[in-house]
Amino acid sequence: MSFQIPRGTQDILPGEVEKWQYVEQVARELCRRYNYQEIRTPIFEHTELFLRSVGDTTDIVQKEMYTFEDRGGRSITLRPEGTASVVRSFVENKMYGNPNQPVKLYYMGPMFRYERPQAGRFRQFVQFGVEALGSNDPAIDAEVVALAMEMYRSLGLKKLKLVINSLGDVESRKAHRQALIDHFKPRIGELCEDCQSRLEKNPMRILDCKKDRDHELMATAPSILDYLNDESRAYFEKVQAYLTKLGVEFEVDSRLVRGLDYYNHTAFEIMSNAEGFGAITTLCGGGRYNGLVEEIGGPETPGIGFALSIERLLAALEAEGISLPVSQGIDCFIVALGEKAKDESVILVNQLRQAGLSVEKDYQDRKVKAQLKAADRLNAKYVAILGDDELANQVINLKNMATGEQTEVPLNEFVQYVKKALE
Ligand code: HAM
Numbered sequence: 001m002s003f004q005i006p007r008g009t010q011d012i013l014p015g016e017v018e019k020w021q022y023v024e025q026v027a028r029e030l031c032r033r034y035n036y037q038e039i040r041t042p043i044f045e046h047t048e049l050f051l052r053s054v055g056d057t058t059d060i061v062q063k064e065m066y067t068f069e070d071r072g073g074r075s076i077t078l079r080p081e082g083t084a085s086v087v088r089s090f091v092e093n094k095m096y097g098n099p100n101q102p103v104k105l106y107y108m109g110p111m112f113r114y115e116r117p118q119a120g121r122f123r124q125f126v127q128f129g130v131e132a133l134g135s136n137d138p139a140i141d142a143e144v145v146a147l148a149m150e151m152y153r154s155l156g157l158k159k160l161k162l163v164i165n166s167l168g169d170v171e172s173r174k175a176h177r178q179a180l181i182d183h184f185k186p187r188i189g190e191l192c193e194d195c196q197s198r199l200e201k202n203p204m205r206i207l208d209c210k211k212d213r214d215h216e217l218m219a220t221a222p223s224i225l226d227y228l229n230d231e232s233r234a235y236f237e238k239v240q241a242y243l244t245k246l247g248v249e250f251e252v253d254s255r256l257v258r259g260l261d262y263y264n265h266t267a268f269e270i271m272s273n274a275e276g277f278g279a280i281t282t283l284c285g286g287g288r289y290n291g292l293v294e295e296i297g298g299p300e301t302p303g304i305g306f307a308l309s310i311e312r313l314l315a316a317l318e319a320e321g322i323s324l325p326v327s328q329g330i331d332c333f334i335v336a337l338g339e340k341a342k343d344e345s346v347i348l349v350n351q352l353r354q355a356g357l358s359v360e361k362d363y364q365d366r367k368v369k370a371q372l373k374a375a376d377r378l379n380a381k382y383v384a385i386l387g388d389d390e391l392a393n394q395v396i397n398l399k400n401m402a403t404g405e406q407t408e409v410p411l412n413e414f415v416q417y418v419k420k421a422l423e
Contacts, residue, residue: 006123007117007123008115008117008121008122008123008124009122009123009124010122010124018324018326018327018328019314019317019324019326020126020310020314021326022324022325022326023155023310023313023314023324024108024128024310026151026154026155027106027108027128027151028108030147030150030151030154031106031130031147034104034130034143034147035104036104036105036106036130036132036147037104037105037106038105038106038107038108039086039089039105039106039107040107040109041079041082041085041086041088041089041107042079042085043078043079043109043110043112044076044077044078044079045076045077045079045084045085045088046074046075046076046077047065047067047075047076047077048075049077049084049085049088049296050065050077050079050080050081050084052084052295052296053083053084053087053260053261053262053292053295053296054080054081054084054260054261054262055202055260055261055262057197057198057201057202057205057261058205058259058260058261059259060080060081060113060259060260063114064080064113064114064115065077065078065080065112065113065114066078066080066112066113066114078112079111079112080111080112080113081111081127081260081307082107082109082111082127082129082131082307083129083131083260083262083289083292083305083307084296086105086107086129086131086133086305087131087133087289087292087293087296087298087303088296090103090105090131090133090293090298090301091293091296091297091298095133096133096134096293096298096299096301101134101135102132102133102134102135102140103132103133103134104130104131104132104133105130105131105132105133106128106129106130106131107127107128107129107130107131108126108127108128108129109126109127110124110125110126110127111124111125111126111127111309112124113125118279118280119278119279119280119315120278120279120280120311120312120315121280122309122311125309125310125311126309126310126311127307127308127309127310128151128307128308128309128310129286129305129306129307129308130144130147130148130305130306131303131304131305132144132303132304132305133293133301133302133303134301134302134303135302136290136302138235138238138239138242138266139242140304141239141242141265141266141288141304142239142242142243142245142246142248144286144304144305144306145162145164145239145243145248145250145266145268145286145306146243146246146248147306148268148270148284148286148306148308149162149248149270151284151308151313152270152283152284152313152316155313155317155322155324156317156320156322157272157316157317157320157322158320159272159273159274159316159319159320160270160271160272160273160283161251161270161271161272161273162248162249162250162251162268162269162270163250163251163252163253163256163268163269163270163271164239164240164243164250164251164252164253164256164266164267164268165224165225165252165253165254165255165256165257165266165267165268166224166225166228166232166233166235166236166239166265166266166267167204167224167257167258167263167264167265167266167267167287168224168227168228168229168232168264168265169229169231169232169264169265169290170264170291171229171232172224172227172228172229172232173204173224173227173264175227175229176204176222176224176227177203177204179222179227180203180204180206180207180221180222181199181200181203183217183220183221183222184199184203184206184217184221185199187217190215190217191206191209191212191215191217192209192211192212194209194211195209195211195212202261204224204257205257206218206221207221207255207257208257208258208259218255221255223254223255224254225252225254232265235265235266236265236266239266240252250268256268256269258285258287259285262289262291262292262295263287263288263289264287264288264289264290264291265287265288265290266287266288266304267286267287267288268285268286268287268306269282269284269285269286270282270283270284270285270308271283272312272316272319272320274316274319274320275319276319277315277316277319278315278319280312282312283308283309283312283313283316284306284307284308285306285307285308286304286305286306286307287304287305287306288302288303288304289303289304289305290302290303328379329378329379329380329381330358330359330360330378330379330380330381331352331357331358331359331380331381331382331418331422332352332357332358332359332360332380332381332382332383332384332418333359333360333361333371333374333375333378333380333382333383333384334348334349334352334359334360334361334383334384334385334386335361335362335368335371335372335375335383335384335385335386336361336362336371336386336387337368337385337386337387337388338387338388338391340388340391341386341387341388341390341391344386344391345361345386346361348384348386348396348411348414348415349361351414351415352415352418355415355416355419356419357418357419357422360374360375360378360380362374368385375401376401380401381400381401381402381422382398382399382400382401382418382421382422383398383399383401384396384397384398384399384409384414384418385397385399390408394410394411394412395408395409395410395411396408396409396411396414397409398414398417398418398421400421
């Protein structure tokens with residue numbers, strides 16, 4: 001019997017995983033500078049949480065959740081995104097009472113969506129996301145967008161497009177909603193079944209339909225920007241002014257609606273327009289979700305955040321031909337010839353490791369030539385050769401693999417010597 005990895009998932013093997021670690025480190029460092037603190041929530045939650053927050057007319061809830069009944073008969077769902085869990089935790093842990101407001105959090109971890117797998121679309125993927133809860137200042141919207149852009153820029157990505165929109169407040173959305181119904185209703189029969197059921201429940205979702213994307217009714221649909229009330233418009237203008245001040249370039253697209261229901265006011269996406277990136281170009285999405293905290297049972301609290309997947313970020317780097325400066329190779333490989341030298345090498349390897357170096361030796365009883373080959377494959381910066389003769393003279397032969405230079409080093413100075421040589 002043989003087993004295969006489930007569709008839409010991947011093993012991240014050594015050689016590849018270093019890129020992940022590098023990107024994760026960049027994300028953490030960025031969050032430290034912007035003062036976002038890490039939060040870790042469970043990978044599964046009560047299903048109801050996602051119905052309430054993501055929205056029961058969204059694709060995520062209707063088609064993509066990994067939902068099951070646990071042994072206690074509760075409906076459990078593997079998280080399809082991170083915002084719902086963060087907001088649940090914010091409410092449950094009464095973070096709204098924290099004297100430091102807004103509460104600025106970030107997370108990194110696997111999310112699960114039962115989607116049709118293709119390039120850049122997985123069933124398990126890793127999101128890095130941030131959420132800022134408790135502020136209604138347009139400056140925090142600009143901060144969140146700028147942080148997302150800086151994540152990509154600092155890794156060297158250039159071919160990016162930032163698109164922003166405003167979905168307005170409740171009043172603006174209500175007016176827009178009616179305009180959408182009036183627009184689509186007379187010809188709703190021409191749209192797909194999903195859109196027909198969206199018409200009354202959530203007409204804005206129609207604008208996000210993948211099947212009817214090219215229908216002429218889409219291009220002529222009323223724009224939310226024409227329905228923003230004065231307050232919403234002023235808010236959106238302030239966000240744009242801040243972005244401009246921060247030197248963040250953007251485009252306004254009134255058709256950007258996002259695939260989750262909790263958004264209002266600012267919504268944004270970052271795409272890659274690198275050649276060869278593939279059909280799915282959205283790298284990052286986010287927006288404001290005032291009202292979500294109340295929906296989850298907390299006091300009135302505004303919020304904004306974004307999430308991006310590491311999978312798509314790495315794909316964008318590849319499309320732009322950017323290689324990350326991941327360090328490869330070990331500091332030193334110890335080649336031992338003969339029984340006594342072998343015993344001694346066990347101790348030397350340990351001493352070097354205790355001194356903080358990355359060190360390897362042979363465990364396969366290989367001949368010298370094969371040991372040297374192993375050292376080469378591991379990209380060792382130094383190779384130390386210890387034979388019976390060297391042992392008798394209490395020395396070890398050290399070779400700098402970059403220069404080819406060889407030195408005989410007294411055994412009792414070996415650790416300090418290698419350490420110094422590596423500096
Ligand atoms: P989202 O647009 O559903 O938003 O996902 C955000 C990002 O996750 C996408 O732009 C994409 O990079 C990545 N992503 C989504 N699905 C997949 C997939 N199947 N495979 C690979 N990557 C994927 C959210 O999840 C919101 N929680 C974002 C947010 C945070 N809004 C406010 N705060």
